[in-house]
Amino acid sequence: MNDLHRLPSLNALKAFVAVAEQGSISMAAQQLHVTHGAVSRQIKLLEEELNTSLLEKQGRGIKLTDAGQQLYQNCQPAFRTIAESCQQLRQQQQEKPLVLACSGSLLARWLIPRLPPLQQALPDLPLQLVTSADDERPQQQADLSLSFMNNPVADELLIPLEQERIGPVLATALAQQLDLDSNKAIPQLPLLHTLSRPQAWPDWARHNGIPPDSLHMGQGFPHLSYLLEAVLAGLGIGIAPEQLIRADLEQGRLLAPWGFVSTDAWLCVQIHNISQRQRIEKLTGLLATLS
Amino acid sequence: MNDLHRLPSLNALKAFVAVAEQGSISMAAQQLHVTHGAVSRQIKLLEEELNTSLLEKQGRGIKLTDAGQQLYQNCQPAFRTIAESCQQLRQQQQEKPLVLACSGSLLARWLIPRLPPLQQALPDLPLQLVTSADDERPQQQADLSLSFMNNPVADELLIPLEQERIGPVLATALAQQLDLDSNKAIPQLPLLHTLSRPQAWPDWARHNGIPPDSLHMGQGFPHLSYLLEAVLAGLGIGIAPEQLIRADLEQGRLLAPWGFVSTDAWLCVQIHNISQRQRIEKLTGLLATLS
DNA sequence: TCATTCATGTGAGAAATAATAACAGATGGC
């Protein structure tokens, strides 16, 4: 058992080592980002704790006494060891890849398009992506996850990026076959849906003043990514978050003639590994600007 | 230049090392004389500073993570070095003799008689005595000095032991030759005095309602010790602090038929070397009981 | 010599940090 309780004030000792290194209380204070008074006081405290005078005046400055020399020579390497050890730990943490979990559709249609600017802005951030099925909870071993969450509660570890906006979408080819003159077109068609978001169509219908019961539900898919493939293949009208199909709209593969409505869900980053919080917040801040 | 400012909270690190050593937060808290909550919090802070988790739950207790192991193995020797270095310094300070300066008369007639009980009560206190002439300021290199001081001001570094009481004294042999029936005897005799305390006789006279001018001043001596030798030799009446001649009175060598009066002076211990303050205060506390 | 500059020392009050007490949650033994 080490006699940790017989240690003097370690902050005072740190101040002393700084003074010994700089040969001056004022310089040490500058190095430690405090006033010279604070350092002077700390030295006094340490001297009292050790019952020894460590510094003596010399001209306008100070110099170490013999006891001070001895203390410095013993403690300086110890502090260096500690500083290096901690620095090493931080370094290792920096080099460890940040594991981000998200669904396949979010990965393919939201995150991957943002990767180039991301890697450009944070070239030293090693990012490792893992997918979880849309209906699974984000995996435990990930440092952070990206997902749509209903009514996210305020929480330091939950960072909302943008509100979900959903709407019906269909392939451009399919649209040309149909007579799209109003909302009325919707009920007549087979509505593709996902098992992970069964409320998507009813929610959207309510938002648009359409009785949910009047909808003709068509094929269901296990995940959004399959549904979107089906929509692209012209199998019917799907419903999807605007965020995930923006590129398809811009490139004319899909159409969204009925627009989008905001839901209670938000696209959120969830922090799982608190020790990576700083890096995650840096990453998230950047993602927010890219949204 | 060492990166002292990149060090984490050293108290948190100390707490962590304690936890690593004990393998338990509660035990570490006990060792550090704080509650487990305090230690738990410190560990959390350290983990945040290092962006690393250091502990993980294991059953009801905790165990170190790999990062924690690494940190502990690096820092534990550093803390041991620091603790040992400080302990060594304290030890050296303990073994260094305490240098006490006082006048020859105080040394011979006040301090030396008290040395046996002193050494019995504090056998491990190495005491080195140096004399300074009565009229010199206590020497700078002494850790403390013992002297009579006029009107001592309240000060942490000045410890009054007892008020000075002075009075005329003469050798028993001389007293037998004289007719000592009252204060009236005084003016008729040659009054021995010291150059270091020229006011002693006038002060005493005023306290006793005798006109100072009516005194017959005799031989002067450079220091009290010589004066006392002269008094013992029957050369005349001297004036001296009661404290310094108590033994002579008790053993019948000297008489003080006119009694003693208190003066404004106190026998004081003055602390010169603040770093020895604790030991000096222990010594002084003991001296006060022996007075 | 005297003002000036530079470095340290000191005190009161403000700011930051750490500790406590009390409770919550989790685990393992009975």
Place this chain on the structure above:
DNA sequence: GCCATCTGTTATTATTTCTCACATGAATGA
């Protein structure tokens, strides 16, 4: 299931540390 043990968390209190402002003492240069 119940109890004892250990860790985590929070609001509050206590302590430490810092700052600011001024004082002191030593070298510097007119």
